[in-house]
Amino acid sequence: MLNIEDLKLYLCTDRGLSLGRPLVETVEDAIAGGVTMVQIREKDIPSREFYDLALQALRVTRAHHIPLIINDRLDIALAIGAEGVHLGQSDLPCIEARRVGGEDFIIGVSAHTPAEAVRAERDGADYIGAGAVFPTGSKADVSAIIGLDGLKAAAASVKIPVIGIGGIGPKNAAEVIASGAAGIAVISAILSQPDIREAAMILRRCLG
Amino acid sequence: MLNIEDLKLYLCTDRGLSLGRPLVETVEDAIAGGVTMVQIREKDIPSREFYDLALQALRVTRAHHIPLIINDRLDIALAIGAEGVHLGQSDLPCIEARRVGGEDFIIGVSAHTPAEAVRAERDGADYIGAGAVFPTGSKADVSAIIGLDGLKAAAASVKIPVIGIGGIGPKNAAEVIASGAAGIAVISAILSQPDIREAAMILRRCLG
Ligand code: NI
Known part of the structure; x- marks a missing residue:
């Protein structure tokens, strides 16, 4: 069950952007700095490896009462007992x-347009991840930038919270x-910083 | 629920080995020739694409009362309502x-040794896929060939059926x-043949 407050400072992991530091360590530090929700995202690794990694992350998030969300792989989320799954538009249907x-x-869905947000809400999503709000180093496609106006439009189109x-x-x-x-999802603004805990604390302060 | 007779002639799909023919068409022809069970295996495609493909295959297998098994992706199996999943040693834990x-x-597990077979049985597997029995073009690792002796050892080590x-x-x-x-699993012996239906019929006759 989603607590809207948990969406405040939402960390998406990406091992390629964490300056070589182990996932579990970065998650621990990010939570210490005030991250309220964690999504584990892994592509192109064997299922068992993803499972093992997610299970390690879950031990940390559980200890700190932070919901853990698995990107794409509903089966891994269910197998480890994670709190939820996050689905992109190329993942399993939300319904x-x-x-x-x-x-x-908990089910989150990425949406780039109000239409995608509305469909996700209708199909049972708990929250929407809308973006990319600004240009980002991790995803190069400039046409996919929705800006603050796109974010406003997405947020106005649904009753469920939008990050x-x-x-x-x-x-x-x-x-x-x-x-x-309702919150911000970040990768490199936390993971790529030399002091992960401090980076998370600074972001928390910006959120009021 | 697994019917042991269904393991007799077990087709694993591989779009790279089907001479460019559409998956659904090859599955349809293979079933017409006597295939008793079908496993869909896809790597490196988006989840949604795998889901759509599996759903197409399910329409065919359902129409012919043939169990459909999904390789690795338990979530896709559950999302489409397939009969089961097949897990390799690098996939989710069987338990x-x-x-x-x-x-x-239905849960099948690939095993290369009696120890792996015994563990899979203990962890709730319904059947074991043991191999590679013979050298194969689709998997080049010669050290992984268990031969008929390895197959006998695997079959003798567990009570559940072994293919x-x-x-x-x-x-x-x-x-x-x-x-x-209890049966044979094949890919290219059916999929790579010019006449898929006939290839399946010939194999059925060999099985007595
Ligand atoms: Ni801690």
Whole structure:
């Protein structure tokens, strides 16, 4: 079950952007700095490796009462007992994930347009990740940038909470919240910083 | 729920080995020729694409009352309502897949040694895929060939049925069955043949 407050400072992991530091260590430090929710995202690794990594992360998030969300892989989320799954537009249909995951399972869906957000809400999503709000180093496609206006439009189109994702850091976090987002999702603004805990604390302060 | 007879002639799909023919068409033809079970295996495609493909295959297998098994992706199996999942040693742990999938869900596990077979049985597997029995073009690792002796050892180590996989065709299918296998799993012996239906019919005859 989603607590909207948990969306405030949402960390997406990416082992390629964490300056070589082990995932579990970065998650631990990020939580110490004030991250409220964690999504584990891994592509192109064997299922068992993803499972093992997610299970390690879950031990940390559980100890700190932080919800853990698994990107794409509903099966891994269910196998480890994670709190939820996050689905992109190329992942499983939200409506099927809801049926399989059950009522209390958290499901987030990435949306780039109000239409995608509305469909996700109709299909049982608990929250929307809308973006990319700003240009980002991790995803190069400029045409996919929705800006603060796109974020506002997405947030206005649904009743479920919307978080902004893409290029968000201390300088623009407050604008994202002011545009109707319940929180911000970040990768490099936390993971790529030399002091992860401090980076998370600074972002928390920007969110008011 | 697994019917042991369904393991007799088990087709694993591989779009790279089907001479460019569409998956659904090859599955349809293979079933017409006598295939008794179908496993869909896809690597490196987006989840949604795998889901769509599996759903297409399910329409065909359902129409012919043939169980459909999904390789690795338990979530896709559950999302489409497939009969089961097949797990390799680098996939999710069998014991977790059983917990998530439930009692009646079919779970197969690939094993290369009697120890792996015994563990899979203990963890709730319904059947074992043992191999590679013979050298195969699709998997080049020669050290992974267990031979008929390895197949016999695997079959003798567990109570659940064992099927042979790897390099099996009309010339050696009977030996595989004589070595204690409940059936044969094939890819190219059906998929790479010009006449898929006929290739399946020939194999069926070899199985007695
Ligand atoms: Ni801690």
